[in-house]
Amino acid sequence: MPPPMLKKDTLLTFCFACVIIVGCKSNTKSPTLKFESVSSNVYSPNDNYRQALSEWKRYYQHCTSEPLFSDAFYLQLQDKVYIGSINSREGIDINKGTVLLDTSRHFANVFKLLSIQNAFNCYDTMALVGNLKTSFYNEVIEGLNASPGYKTLATIIDSSQMKTRISTLYTIGLIPEKLIELFNTTTDTSLIHFKELLLRLGNVLLDQTVEILGFTADFPLKAKLSFTEQQELTKGVYFNLNASSDNVSLILLANNNLRIQLNKRYTVLGKFLQLKSM
Numbered sequence: 001m002p003p004p005m006l007k008k009d010t011l012l013t014f015c016f017a018c019v020i021i022v023g024c025k026s027n028t029k030s031p032t033l034k035f036e037s038v039s040s041n042v043y044s045p046n047d048n049y050r051q052a053l054s055e056w057k058r059y060y061q062h063c064t065s066e067p068l069f070s071d072a073f074y075l076q077l078q079d080k081v082y083i084g085s086i087n088s089r090e091g092i093d094i095n096k097g098t099v100l101l102d103t104s105r106h107f108a109n110v111f112k113l114l115s116i117q118n119a120f121n122c123y124d125t126m127a128l129v130g131n132l133k134t135s136f137y138n139e140v141i142e143g144l145n146a147s148p149g150y151k152t153l154a155t156i157i158d159s160s161q162m163k164t165r166i167s168t169l170y171t172i173g174l175i176p177e178k179l180i181e182l183f184n185t186t187t188d189t190s191l192i193h194f195k196e197l198l199l200r201l202g203n204v205l206l207d208q209t210v211e212i213l214g215f216t217a218d219f220p221l222k223a224k225l226s227f228t229e230q231q232e233l234t235k236g237v238y239f240n241l242n243a244s245s246d247n248v249s250l251i252l253l254a255n256n257n258l259r260i261q262l263n264k265r266y267t268v269l270g271k272f273l274q275l276k277s278m
Helices: 047-064 107-113 132-145 151-155 176-185 189-199 227-235
Strands: 033-037 073-078 114-121 163-166 168-174 204-219 237-240 247-252 258-277
Touching: 033 176, 047 073, 047 114, 047 132, 047 168, 047 258, 073 132, 107 176, 132 151, 132 204, 132 258, 168 176, 176 189, 189 258, 227 237, 227 247
Parallel strands: none
Antiparallel strands: 033 258, 073 258, 114 168, 163 204, 168 204, 204 258, 237 247, 247 258
């Protein structure tokens, strides 16, 4: 039986802050801005989460030969959360239209604030522990449902023997010192609003991410394909997802397994920072 179709978990981050009351002085100074990392220990809801995070850490180190950055949160397969997003317990991407890395108007700021730390082609099989199997399977079904001609394949793929491989994995991060420098000097009303949002109690900045550019999933088939389907899938078929540049490819392998490849960006791990005014 396929795993249950579950909605993606809402990202929860738990932030703690102290309110310090300071006496007034005649010579006031501009407040000093400082970023502090949100400890990943504050969020560990269940064994599924812990197993999935542990497997991603293992996979990351195996693929990159580097340890994962500290205070990493497992975010599942997020396709609408980007580095520079402001998040809290109440919602994801609170800043919405107010963005930090605006490539249309502030392209010069992007490479001053952003560090691309690594990129690797992995193609190794993941252990589908915790809720990883459900997360990847749900994306496969969503991809198949985007094509009326192939959505019925969802009924004949054997999810109990699903094998998943990651295509490309990369790590990017903001440069906090440069960001504070920008906050201290900017006159851009949009960036000032961004800073004000970030200073609100409970809001945190997605500072560092591990992202993947798609994955492949192989499935044995529980039923025979029609002659036409077999011919088409042996050659390979491709279709776009929701009129975007994201796409899905299907191919029937020599061992009669169906390989489904989703070419789509996902954020899977993240580190959060709190901005504080000292």
